[in-house]
Amino acid sequence: MLQTIPPERFYPYLTWQDIDQMADREQVVIIQPVGAIEQHGPHLPLAVDTALGMAIIGRALEQLSPGVPAYCLPPLCYGKSNEHWGFPGTITLSASTLMAVLTDVAESIYRAGFRKLVLLNSHGGQPQVLEIVARDIHQRQSDFWVFPHFVWQVPHQVGRLLSPRERQEGIHAGDAETSLMLAILPDQVHMDRAVTEYPPEQKQEGLLSLEGALPFSWTTRDISQSGVVGDATAATAEKGQQILADVAAGWVTVLEEIYRFEPPRRWDD
Structure with missing residues (x-):
């Protein structure tokens, strides 16, 4: 997984002198990927x-x-994944542990002279945790700007590749994620085991939903027997290549914007 980062962009390959002599460190964008080790069907x-x-x-x-x-920093492979701990293999941190680790990393980055940190989250169970961390870090260091961004929230057109139901209900290990894995790690995908499983129909009609403006608490065992929430059988490597190209292009745009980001005026200055 580390090999995906261009060597000249990989933070651990720098020396301390590279960093000490780096010009305009306050404008340099540092990226901390935050993932998970959890069941995916x-x-x-x-x-x-x-x-x-x-x-x-x-x-x-x-x-x-x-x-x-x-x-790019090395990925933090463990996240807050307790919604999946009903399935063997899932490893989860508590919210407080994840917050503490990210805070310590951020403080180290700040001491090195950097002032822009992206928390690049790729697990749907922890965006709120990263948002809390980002706000708390900035509150302590007012010249440190932290960007808690979910990998799928950049501009992209992935939805056009998915069925209407998959766009609405495919939230875990379905078409998009399986297609991407077929594109990047095909030897680790077992399509002969792929299934389609959507959440059971809610007993009452109304405004509440699994995700959205008015969610309710749930774990994966509440809504899926297999661990899949979506249609994994529709996945293809070709679709995965398109998704990868599309979402990566969105991240190019976002990184450029973060680099150009000018902090708002502080009214207590």
């Missing part, structure tokens, strides 16, 4: 979220202009 490996996040940001960094200084 009977057909996908536990590393899906981490692998997909690294592949997407690696492709984006390959395409990013050399004039935009950006470096």
Whole structure:
């Protein structure tokens, strides 16, 4: 998974002197991928979220202009995945542990002179945790700007490749994730085990939903027997290549914007 990052963009390959002599460190974009090790149905490996996040940001960094200084840290492979702990193999951190680790990483980056940190999240169970961390870090260091972004929230057109039901209900180990894995790690995908499973119909009609403006608490065992929430059988490697290219292009745009980001005026200055 680390091999997806261009060597010249991989933070651990720098020396301390490289960093000490780096010009305009306050404008350099540092990226911390945050993934998960958790079940993804009977057909996908536990590393899906981490692998997909690294592949997407690696492709984006390959395409990013050399004039935009950006470096990727090693991925944090463990995340808050307790919604999946009803399935063997899932490894989860508590929210407090994840927050503490990310805070310590951010403080180290700040001490090195950097002032822009992207928390690139590729697991749907922890965006709120990263948002809390980002706000708390900035509150302590007012000149440190942290961007808690979910890998799928950049501009893209992936939805046009999926069925209407998959766009609406395919939230885990379905068509998109399986297609991407077929494109980047095909030897780790077992399509002979792929299934289609959507959440059971809710007993009452109304405004509440699994995800969205008015969600309710749930674990994967509440809504899926296989661990899949979507249609994995529709996946193809060709579709995965299109998804990878599309989402990576969106990240190129976002990284360029973060590099150009000008902080708002502080009214207590």
